[in-house]
Amino acid sequence: MANIIGLTGGIASGKSTVSSMLKSKGFTIIDADIAARKVVEKGEQAYTKIIEAFGRTILHENGSIDRKKLGEIVFNDEKKRQLLNGIIHPEIRACMLREKEDAVKKGKQTVILDIPLLFENKLEWMVDRTILVYVDDHIQLERLMLRNHFSEQEAKSRIQAQMPLIKKRALADKVINNNGSMTNTLKQLEQIIHEWNLKP
Ligand SMILES: CC(C)(COP(=O)(O)OP(=O)(O)OC[C@H]1O[C@@H](n2cnc3c(N)ncnc32)[C@H](O)[C@@H]1O)[C@@H](O)C(=O)NCCC(=O)NCCS
Numbered sequence: 001m002a003n004i005i006g007l008t009g010g011i012a013s014g015k016s017t018v019s020s021m022l023k024s025k026g027f028t029i030i031d032a033d034i035a036a037r038k039v040v041e042k043g044e045q046a047y048t049k050i051i052e053a054f055g056r057t058i059l060h061e062n063g064s065i066d067r068k069k070l071g072e073i074v075f076n077d078e079k080k081r082q083l084l085n086g087i088i089h090p091e092i093r094a095c096m097l098r099e100k101e102d103a104v105k106k107g108k109q110t111v112i113l114d115i116p117l118l119f120e121n122k123l124e125w126m127v128d129r130t131i132l133v134y135v136d137d138h139i140q141l142e143r144l145m146l147r148n149h150f151s152e153q154e155a156k157s158r159i160q161a162q163m164p165l166i167k168k169r170a171l172a173d174k175v176i177n178n179n180g181s182m183t184n185t186l187k188q189l190e191q192i193i194h195e196w197n198l199k200p
């Protein structure tokens, strides 16, 4: 039986950083943000539904979805965000479950599902155990502004679209505190791998 681990956190809390560490140890990662990009490629079902719902003004000239434009709309309007979520989330889940099954069939002993909205969307059923990558609010805000070149307002509207990390802490099986150095984060991750006896 493979171990299915849910890796979650908040925007810019450090999930990709932790998932890179896991990848370099040979673990298989299935990333919801990557699935979200695949399922909206030109010609996919969700692509057509998004145009029907949001109009052609959210497209680049080449017909692909302008993520910056769509992001500005949905992170400033909860109803529109829910409209997008309703279109895209079922497709993301189906895509991730297919990839997970493929990995299990290939004999992987552990499969990591990196899902930012795992707790918001009550997706605990998809995984056996959960790891939360946590940071304090002010560090999350700083790192998000720095990484995405967002204004404070832009960063806050994205953070506020998610369940506060402090609430997620209470729901996770393990918490990695990513306030400190990457080395410190790696140490905490290695402790969990050891404790849960995870093998790629
Ligand atoms: C709105 C979109 C086009 C913005 O694209 P952009 O390239 O700027 O951001 P990206 O997709 O890399 O997401 C970055 C982070 O934003 C957060 N986020 C994205 N979508 C949402 C959402 N609907 N609600 C809350 N947080 C979200 C996540 O923490 C994610 O890791 C895109 O995020 C999207 O299609 N979102 C809907 C799908 C979704 O919920 N994805 C999250 C993973 S399930």
Ligand SMILES: Nc1ncnc2c1ncn2[C@@H]1O[C@H](COP(=O)(O)OP(=O)(O)OP(=O)(O)O)[C@@H](O)[C@H]1O
Pocket (backbone or CB within 6 Å): 009, 010, 011, 012, 013, 014, 015, 016, 017, 018, 033, 116, 143, 144, 147, 178, 179, 180, 181, 182, 185
């Ligand atoms: N321990 C750390 N010390 C300093 N900077 C860090 C640390 N961990 C992550 N970062 C930086 O913070 C930013 C956010 O980290 P990362 O991209 O891993 O978060 P994420 O949770 O995957 O974000 P998102 O879900 O929004 O893509 C990145 O620029 C990353 O390099």
